[in-house]
Amino acid sequence: MTVPLLDPTIAPPEAPVVAGARVRRGWSPSLVAGAVLLGLILALALVSLFWTPYALDQATPGGRLAGPSADHWAGTDRLGRDQFTQLMLGARTAVWVGTAAVAVAFALGLPLGLLAAAGGRIADDAVIGVVDILIAFPTLLLAMLLVTVYGASTLVAIIAIGVGVCAEVARLTRISASRIFTQDYVLAARTSGTGPIMILIRHVLPNIWHTLLVQATLAFGIAVIAEASLSYLGLGTPPPAPSWGRMLQEAQPTVSVAPWNVLLPGIAVAIAVIGVNLLGDGLRETLDPQLRRNRRAVKR
C-alpha cells in the first residue's frame, strides 16, 4: 500500500488555514488595549536604560515623603529619593525578570509536554510525575528553599518563577499536543511514513503555537506579580536594585502619610499584568479561528 488513503497535506477542517482569510480581519480591541498598556511599561523600562529624572540614590534634602510635584512626578520616598526614577527602574526589573522567567519556563516545559504527548505511555507517566512534583513546589516554596541556600537574588527569583511556571506550560503543551496526535491527519501522516519529529514540526506545533503564545503572555503576567511578591517578602531582587515589590515593602509603614508611594507601584504592576493579559486575550481571539466561530455561535 504505497498510495496513502488520505493526503496528509489536505488541511483538516479545524486547521487555522480554512479560516485564514477571516482571521486577519480587523484588530481585536483587547489586543490594541493590551499592546498600549504593555507598551507603556516597556517604554519606561527602555528609557530607563538611557535616562532617568534623577540618579537612583540621589536624595533631595528635606524632601522626604513629598507628594507628586513638578520636580518629583511621583513624589519622594522616606529617604527623599525620587519615586518616578524608582518606578522606571522597577519596570526594567519587572520586564527582565518576566521575560527571563518565561524563557526558563518554556525551555523546560515545552520539551516535557511534547515528550509526554509523543513518547508513549511510559514517557507520559514519567512527565506527569515530574509535573506533579513541580506543582507541589510552587514558586514561593521553591524560592524559599533556594533563598535559604543561596540568599535572595534576582537570579534565584528568575529560576524559582521559571520552574514554578514550567509545570503549567508542560501540562498545557501535553494536553493540546495529544489532542492533535489523535487527529485523522496525524494518523494519515503516520501511515504515509512521516517520522515523529516531522509530525511535530509539520502538524503539531503549527496547531498549538497560538495556545502556547497566549500561555506565554499569561506566564509573563504571573512572573511580574511573583517578582513583586518575592521582592516584597525580601526574597527577590536585593537592594539597591529597585523593584516594585520592594518599593511597596518600604512604603507600607508610611502609608497613612504618603499613600501615593503605595498606590503608584501597585498601579504599575496592575498596568503591566492587565496589559499582557489583554494582549493574550486579543491574541487568542485573533489567532484561534475556532474561538471566533464559537463566539458567533453563542446567541442569547
Add this chain to the structure above:
Amino acid sequence: MLGYLLRRLGWLVGSLFLAGSAVFFLLRVLPGDPAVTLLAVGSPPEQIEAIRHQLGTDRPLLTQYGDWFGGLFTGNLGDSLFTRTPVLEQIVDRLPVTLPLALSAFVASILVAVPVGVFAALRRRNAAGVAVSGLAQLGIALPIFWVGIVVVWLVAVQWRWLPPGGFPRNGWQDPGAAVQSLVLPVVTLTIAQASLLVRYVRSATLDVLNQEYIRTARSLGYSLPRALWRHGLRNGAAPVVNVLGVLLAGSLLGTVVIESVFALPGLGSLLLTSVKSRDLPVVQGAVFLMTATVLLLGLAVDLIQRLIDPRLRGQA
C-alpha cells in the same frame, strides 16, 4: 476504580518520597558549611563543632538522609536551631492562625465566585457582566499584598473599624478578638482567590452554553436556567473542581504573603523568618508539610473529578 485508586496511591507515595528528597538535597547543596554560615565570623572551633553536631552535618550524608525519612514516619522533624524546640511543635503551634485563615478564604471565594462567574457568563454582552469580568481581571492583576496594604490603610487606619494587624497573644481564648484580627486578612485573600475563580467559572459556563445538549434541552422547552441546572452543572463542574484544588493550595500558600502584610503569627511567617535566619530544620519541615498538602489535594481533586465525570473513569 479500585485499580486506579491503588495506582494513584502508589503515585502519591512516590511523589512524597521525591518531594522529601528534593527538599533534603536542595537544602544540602549549600556551598560551604551551614554551621559556619550560622555563626559569627571568628567563632571558636568547638562552637562550630557543637552546631555541626546539632545540625547532624558531622555525619555521612546518606545517614542524614535516612534519619530525615525515619523522622518523617515518627513525626520527628528535628529541632529548631534557634528556639531549640521541636519543629513539629512549632508548626502545630502556628496552625490555629493559618488554617482558619486559609480555609475561610477558600470557602468565601467559592461562595462569592460561583454565582458571580455564572452571572458574568450569562450577562457577558451587557454592562453588568462586562464590569464583573473587568473587576475579576483587576483582582488577578493586583498583587495580593498591595490589596492588603490598601485594605489596612482604608479600613484600619482611616476608618478604624478593625485592627490593622497582629493576633491576640492568648490566641483563640478570646474568640472575638481573634476573629476580628482575621477579618481583613480573610477578605484580602478572598479578593485575590475569588477573582481567579470567577474567570474559570465564567469560562466553564460559556463552554457549557455552547454545547449541543443545551440547545437540545432548550428546544425541548427547558428554560435556560433549568437547562443549565439539569445538564450544565455536572458538565461544567469538572474543570472547576480541578481549579478548586489549585485554589485551596493557593489559599494555603497565600497565607505566607498575607501573614507578612498583617503581621500574623502563622505558619507562613514562621517559614519566612526561618528562611531569613537560615533555620534549616524549620524550613525543611515546613516546606515539606506544605508540599505534602499540595500533593494530597491533587489526589483528592482527581478522585472527585472521577466521581463527577464518568467519561474519565474508563481511562487509566
